[in-house]
Amino acid sequence: MDFGGINPAVLIASLMVASVPILLAAIGELVVEKAGVLNVGVEGMMIIGAICGFLTAVGTGNPYLGFLGGAAGGAALSLVFAFLTQALLANQVATGLALTLFGLGLSSLMGQGYNGIRPPLTGAVPFGPLADIPVLGVILFSHDWVVYFSIAIIAAVWWVLRYARAGLILRAVGENHDAAHALGYKVGRVRLLAILFGGAMAGMGGAYLSLIRVPQWTDGITQGAGWIALAIVVFASWKPWRVLIGGYLFGGISVLQLNLQASGSRIPVEYLSMSPYLITILVLVIMSSGQGRGGDRAALNAPAALGQNFHASR
Amino acid sequence: MVTLEKRPTPSRFWAAATPIVAVILTMLAGGALFAVLGKNPFEAIRTIFWDPLFGEFAWYLRGQLLVKAGPLILIAIGLSLGFRAGIWNIGAEGQYIMGAVFGASVGLAAYPTESRLIFPAMILAGAFGGWLWGMIPAILKTRFNTNEILVSLMLVYVAEKILSKAALGFLRNPEGSGFPGSRNFKDYSAASNPELIAGTGMHWGVVAAFIAVIFAHILLQRHILGFQIKLAGQAPRAARFHGVNPARMIMLCLGISGALAGLAGVFEVAGPAGQISIDFNVGYGFTAIIVAFLGRLNPIGILLAGLLMALTYIGGEMASTNLGLPSAAIQAFQGMLLFFLLAVDVLTNFRIRMFAKGVA
Numbered sequence: 001m002d003f004g005g006i007n008p009a010v011l012i013a014s015l016m017v018a019s020v021p022i023l024l025a026a027i028g029e030l031v032v033e034k035a036g037v038l039n040v041g042v043e044g045m046m047i048i049g050a051i052c053g054f055l056t057a058v059g060t061g062n063p064y065l066g067f068l069g070g071a072a073g074g075a076a077l078s079l080v081f082a083f084l085t086q087a088l089l090a091n092q093v094a095t096g097l098a099l100t101l102f103g104l105g106l107s108s109l110m111g112q113g114y115n116g117i118r119p120p121l122t123g124a125v126p127f128g129p130l131a132d133i134p135v136l137g138v139i140l141f142s143h144d145w146v147v148y149f150s151i152a153i154i155a156a157v158w159w160v161l162r163y164a165r166a167g168l169i170l171r172a173v174g175e176n177h178d179a180a181h182a183l184g185y186k187v188g189r190v191r192l193l194a195i196l197f198g199g200a201m202a203g204m205g206g207a208y209l210s211l212i213r214v215p216q217w218t219d220g221i222t223q224g225a226g227w228i229a230l231a232i233v234v235f236a237s238w239k240p241w242r243v244l245i246g247g248y249l250f251g252g253i254s255v256l257q258l259n260l261q262a263s264g265s266r267i268p269v270e271y272l273s274m275s276p277y278l279i280t281i282l283v284l285v286i287m288s289s290g291q292g293r294g295g296d297r298a299a300l301n302a303p304a305a306l307g308q309n310f311h312a313s314r
Numbered sequence: 315m316v317t318l319e320k321r322p323t324p325s326r327f328w329a330a331a332t333p334i335v336a337v338i339l340t341m342l343a344g345g346a347l348f349a350v351l352g353k354n355p356f357e358a359i360r361t362i363f364w365d366p367l368f369g370e371f372a373w374y375l376r377g378q379l380l381v382k383a384g385p386l387i388l389i390a391i392g393l394s395l396g397f398r399a400g401i402w403n404i405g406a407e408g409q410y411i412m413g414a415v416f417g418a419s420v421g422l423a424a425y426p427t428e429s430r431l432i433f434p435a436m437i438l439a440g441a442f443g444g445w446l447w448g449m450i451p452a453i454l455k456t457r458f459n460t461n462e463i464l465v466s467l468m469l470v471y472v473a474e475k476i477l478s479k480a481a482l483g484f485l486r487n488p489e490g491s492g493f494p495g496s497r498n499f500k501d502y503s504a505a506s507n508p509e510l511i512a513g514t515g516m517h518w519g520v521v522a523a524f525i526a527v528i529f530a531h532i533l534l535q536r537h538i539l540g541f542q543i544k545l546a547g548q549a550p551r552a553a554r555f556h557g558v559n560p561a562r563m564i565m566l567c568l569g570i571s572g573a574l575a576g577l578a579g580v581f582e583v584a585g586p587a588g589q590i591s592i593d594f595n596v597g598y599g600f601t602a603i604i605v606a607f608l609g610r611l612n613p614i615g616i617l618l619a620g621l622l623m624a625l626t627y628i629g630g631e632m633a634s635t636n637l638g639l640p641s642a643a644i645q646a647f648q649g650m651l652l653f654f655l656l657a658v659d660v661l662t663n664f665r666i667r668m669f670a671k672g673v674a
Contacts, residue, residue, distance in 0.1 A: 040463060080653065089318070089664070090656040093402055093463065097603055098656060102649025108642035109351075219642070224471050231464045268483075274475040277468040281454070284465060289458035311320065 009135045011255060016139070016147055019251025021046070021205035021213065021222075023150045025229035026236070026243045027157055028201025033233055034161065035194035036174035036305035039081055040096030042202050043226030044103025049074035049203025050210040051107040054119055054217045057207075063122040067146065067207050074203015075196050077103060082195040086188050089309045100226070108219040115218060119211045122146070146208055151244065153201070158240035170194060174303035177310040187310045202226065224277065231280045235287050237301040246283075253279055318664040328662040333608050333619065336655040343654070344647045353637050361636060362629030362644075375628050377515035381586050382624035384520035385410070385578035387617055389602035391526045392571030394611040395533075399546040401567045405451065405466025406575040407599025408473035409444040413576025414583040415473075415480050416443025418496060418590045421505035422485055425497065432504040436580055437518075444576015445569050447473065452568035456561040462568065470599070481592045496590035499583070507585030519581025523620070526574060530613040543567065575599060597645075601627075604652045623648065 025042050032039050039045075052073025057066025081099050084090040124131075125148065127141035161167035172180040173190045181187050209225065210217055228250055236242035257272040265272065341363070345355030366375040389406045396403045403409075417440030424432045451465040485496040499506040510516045534540035546553040546563050554560065578598065587594040605623050609616030630644030660666075 084653065084656055088657050088660040090659060094607060094652075095656050097404060098649060098652035101600060101604065102646060102653060105642055105645030105647070105649050109640055109646050112640050112642070224468070227464060227467050231461075231468070234461060234464070268479065270475045270479040270483075274472045277471045281460075281465050281468050284460045285454055285458045288460045311318065 009138045011252075011259065013138045013142060015248060015251040015255045016143060017213065017251075018255045019247040020146055020150045021208045021225050022229045022232060022250055023154070023243065023247035024146075024205035024208065025202040025226055026232040026247060027150075027154050027240065028198035028205075029229055030233050030236065030238060030240060030243055031157060031161075031170070031201075032194050032198035033306055034174045034238060034303055035170050035191045036177055036303050036308065036310075037085065037191050037195060038092045038096070038307040039078070039099070039195060039198060040093055040230060041077070041081055041099025041103065041226075042096075042198075042229050043222055043224065044096075044100035045074040045077050045199045045202035046103075046206035046209070046226040046229075047107040047220070047222045048077045048103045049206030050221050051110045051114075051206075051217065052203065053207025054114065054210040055110065057119045057211055058114065058117060061120050063120045063211055066119065066211050067204055070207025070211075071200040071204040074201070074206065075199040078195050078199020078202070081199070082192045085309060086191055086195075089311055092307050092309065104220065111217045111219065116216060119215050122212050144212060146204075146212065154240050154244050161240065171303070174305055177305050177308070181310070181312055187312070191310075202229070205229070228276065228280055231284055235283050237287065238303065239301070249283075250276060250280070317667045318660065319667050320664055321662075324662045329610060332658045332662055333610065333615070333655060335658045335661075336608070336651060337622070339654040339658070340647065340651040343650055347643065347646065347650075348639065351639065351643065353633075353639055358633055358637060358639060361633045362626055362647075365632060366625055366628045371632075373513070375632070377509075377513050378628050379621060379624050380515035380520045381517070382627045383620040384517070384523045385582050385598045386602050386605045386623055387523040387620035388519065388526055388578040388581075389571075389575045389599055390605035390609065390616045390620060391523070391530045391613060392574035393602055394606040394609070394613070394616060395530065395543055396567035396571050397547075397606055398534075398611050399543045399563055399567050400550065401564055402463045403448065403451070403466050403568050403571045404463055404603060405447070405468075405470045405599070406571060406602055407595060407597065408466070408470035409447040409572040409575035410579040410582075410599045411470075411473040411477050411595050412447040413440040413444035413579030414587075414590065414594065415477060415485070415579075416440055416446075416576065417580030418480075418485060418499075418583050421499065421502070421584065422496060424505065425502060428504045430504070433507070433584070436505055436584060437577065440576045440580025441573040442576070444579060445573040447576070448568040448572015449565070452565045455564050455568075462564070466568075474595075477590070477595070478592050481590050485590050487589075494592055498589045499585075500588050505584060507581050509585075517581065517585045519578060519585060522577055522581065524617075527613045527617050534613065539566075575602075601648060604648055607652060607655055626651075 025046055029039065029042055049070035053066045053070025056069025057063050077099060081095055084095045085092050122144045124142055125145050130141040131137045161171065169185050170190060173185060173187050177187045206222060209221055214221060232243055232246040232250065235246040254276050257275050260267065261269050261272050341359055345359055348358040349355045366372065389410065393403060393406055417436040420439040421432060421436045447469055450469060451462040454460040454465055455462045481494045481496065487495060487497045507517050507519065542553065542558045545556060546558050583590055583594060601623060605616060605619045609619035626644060626648060630641060633639040634641045
């Protein structure tokens with residue numbers, strides 16, 4: 001069953017893999033934004049995660065530790081963001097940009113001499129005979145653990161935000177920090193934890209790029225994935241399950257365009273490779289534009305205190 | 315306990331002093347970074363900040379200062395207007411590339427005609443290319459309320475693809491025996507942007523940067539439009555009561571910053587870079603964001619910040635050839651500068667109280 005040299009089952013399986021980095025980064029950023037913090041430094045945290053994960057995995061020979069290292073690297077960089085925006089009340093957009101610029105520089109500094117090395121292999125989860133089921137086996141049971149982890153973490157975030165007390169507090173802080181403060185919640189602490197979670201997820205997403213998706217270290221490995229993750233949060237209107245849909249949509253487009261490039265499509269390579277970015281813009285336009293009397297759908301659902309710093313004067 | 319107390323008005327002293335404090339802190343932290351990399355920190359800092367100005371090769375490197383500072387200042391001036399109005403154009407890199415591609419296309423289309431009109435036409439085309447690329451996020455923002463941060467950034471990647479298409483395809487030198495890259499403008503006098511005074515690095519782009527600084531200064535200090543830009547950023551509601559049209563503000567700020575970035579691109583490609591190549595852009599559009607903040611979004615400040623940042627580029631290149639410092643270290647160093655700047659900026663708006671008592 002092939003269409004123009006592209007097997008749909010393999011395509012679905014590979015889009016699931018391709019979308020893991022943006023899924024992880026986007027679900028992390030969703031939590032951060034739900035707490036009322038806009039961290040546009042996802043790209044920087046991802047690339048730091050990519051290099052930290054890569055160095056850890058190559059150093060220890062253990063790919064699992066690599067992912068841990070990536071998460072730690074991303075979280076460490078996000079701590080800088082948290083300190084600047086929460087303690088020193090710096091502008092969040094500017095600080096996020098600084099995070100990205102610094103992360104890109106630092107990562108290529110750390111990666112000196114690691115180009116061309118192959119990281120230890122992360123194997124697929126052994127599902128035994130299940131993986132041999134035609135079509136479904138390839139789609140569902142042939143992946144590495146991070147693919148399943150990314151879905152599980154989305155489910156967990158959805159559950160926590162919806163049913164757990166911690167999720168309620170997080171949302172309260174993101175919707176109205178003054179009211180949350182008046183109720184006795186530690187706005188700064190909640191936001192710090194959310195930012196760290198976002199950093200760890202972005203870092204892990206980055207590590208997935210350098211350990212599995214590519215898999216090697218090159219400068220600027222993220223190629224804007226962090227920014228696409230930010231766009232996906234808008235696309236998802238801050239709803240966890242829609243992050244999954246958005247992530248798979250973008251994963252699908254990037255895999256499809258790569259396949260079209262490989263199968264020698266008549267469309268020039270440059271136009272194919274710019275398609276994920278153009279489609280991101282298109283999706284943002286659709287999600288942000290007013291639909292009838294509903295007005296701005298995306299903005300309606302945005303956390304009310306998004307991007308505002310909190311300073312308890314009393 | 316350390317607590318922050320909001321100042322009734324931002325401190326004028328700290329507003330001027332924070333960039334200097336930030337630079338000093340960055341030198342300290344950068345020195346530590348270089349020490350970790352196994353270099354002598356004092357030597358590294360001296361190579362970056364002192365040698366280009368007063369060292370052995372200063373006669374040549376001082377000229378390079380203007381070459382690097384020109385595009386940085388030109389782009390940062392445009393960005394600062396938007397940042398002041400709360401409009402975040404972070405896609406200047408893309409506008410810079412599109413300016414270069416548009417300008418170079420006009421110049422190369424005229425090849426080998428010799429006419430005095432070609433260079434001005436290229437400049438106009440470059441400004442138009444950058445303006446066009448800046449107007450995309452502006453129109454999407456005003457029509458569909460799309461986030462300009464994300465759109466302008468996505469367009470950087472699109473512009474990079476167009477650049478590689480230009481270098482490998484439609485602008486490739488037909489006599490270049492298949493190598494990527496366009497004809498060199500240095501061999502085509504009607505379209506080239508030469509050094510105006512030998513040894514100074516002064517070219518038309520630097521002249522344009524100085525003019526932009528003067529115009530921006532007048533705009534912000536003396537013109538109603540500058541007042542509206544500042545008002546829109548500081549008090550959007552008051553601005554609306556004042557009759558400031560937010561859509562017009564967005565179009566204007568993104569349009570101006572796009573056009574200035576496009577100008578920087580065409581001056582660069584016709585001058586110092588010489589040709590369209592896959593990687594002729596070296597991230598000026600992103601570094602200009604740091605320049606704009608380091609200059610406190612003030613035209614005169616940006617002029618100084620642009621020169622300082624140019625110094626780190628040149629000093630960084632020297633440090634990488636003389637001391638073997640990786641060139642990425644300078645990029646990290648520049649990012650660090652923005653961190654410190656944002657961190658010490660707290661002093662402008664807040665008083666720091668130690669051991670404050672009596673807070674209920």
